[in-house]
Amino acid sequence: xxxxxxxxxxxxxxxxxxxxxxxxxxxxxxxxxxxxxxxxxxxxxxxxxxxxxxxxxxxxxxxxxxxxxxxxxxxxxxxxxxxxxxxxxxxxxxxxxxxxxxxxxxxxxxxxxxxxxxxxxxxxxxxxxxxxxxxxxxxxxxxxxxxxxxxxxxxxxxxxxxxxxxxxxxxxxxxxxxxxxxxxxxxxxxxxxxxxxxxxxxxxxxxxxxxxxxxxxxxxxxxxxxxxxxxxxxxxxxxxxxxxxxxxxxxxxxxxxxxxxxx
Numbered sequence: 119x120x121x122x123x124x125x126x127x128x129x130x131x132x133x134x135x136x137x138x139x140x141x142x143x144x145x146x147x148x149x150x151x152x153x154x155x156x157x158x159x160x161x162x163x164x165x166x167x168x169x170x171x172x173x174x175x176x177x178x179x180x181x182x183x184x185x186x187x188x189x190x191x192x193x194x195x196x197x198x199x200x201x202x203x204x205x206x207x208x209x210x211x212x213x214x215x216x217x218x219x220x221x222x223x224x225x226x227x228x229x230x231x232x233x234x235x236x237x238x239x240x241x242x243x244x245x246x247x248x249x250x251x252x253x254x255x256x257x258x259x260x261x262x263x264x265x266x267x268x269x270x271x272x273x274x275x276x277x278x279x280x281x282x283x284x285x286x287x288x289x290x291x292x293x294x295x296x297x298x299x300x301x302x303x304x305x306x307x308x309x310x311x312x313x314x315x316x317x318x319x320x321x322x323x324x325x326x327x328x329x330x331x332x333x334x335x336x337x338x339x340x341x342x343x344x345x346x347x348x349x350x351x352x353x354x355x356x357x358x359x360x361x362x363x364x365x366x367x368x369x370x371x372x373x374x375x376x377x378x379x380x381x
Contacts, residue, residue, distance in 0.1 A: 149342025178281025188343030221278025
């Protein structure tokens with residue numbers, strides 16, 4: 119029954135057996151799209167690698183590594199364009215970076231199906247926020263230190279657990295709180311770089327890295343992050359960015375749910 123369902127999924131979605139050039143191309147495309155929103159493409163590339171035959175414990179650090187490279191490229195471009203407010207994102211950055219290794223280590227003990235279920239919920243939350251919640255002007259200052267630290271802690275832990283860096287929580291949450299989407303995208307890119315790096319180093323210590331795969335996806339991820347950030351600043355509106363990313367997250371959530379049900 120499981121084999122029949124897997125065959126049906128392959129027919130429905132049209133993805134062949136895994137190969138490194140294919141994953142390099144996917145890494146480039148997803149890095150372009152997701153760096154536009156400052157989210158980090160690991161939220162999409164990790165489940166895609168799973169569908170294409172990469173073990174989850176290898177896919178997660180690879181996704182974090184892609185985030186590190188694409189978000190580094192995006193952050194450098196944001197700094198040169200003077201589009202980055204480091205002080206604004208500092209509380210989120212600190213807690214996300216500290217919590218990410220805890221999430222990565224916890225993934226060693228959590229069943230595969232549970233991780234996929236959390237992934238589906240994560241994607242649906244992120245996609246819904248991107249598609250249906252419109253940013254409103256922030257009327258109150260609030261305690262940015264407290265709310266930022268809380269958002270960063272939750273996002274960092276889940277980002278490490280799932281291998282996605284946490285941008286899918288940080289970006290929608292800040293937009294919901296009334297912050298300007300392009301400012302959020304630039305800030306989230308910086309945060310995701312550090313949280314992904316700390317999570318990646320944890321998986322490295324756990325010994326789950328596929329070095330050949332990392333080499334194949336590294337350059338495409340850097341190029342994709344640079345191109346996506348350029349498009350965000352000069353070619354696309356905030357509304358367009360949110361709709362594209364939200365729609366992709368919904369499609370990936372559906373596919374991931376089908377995979378989870380096949381176990």
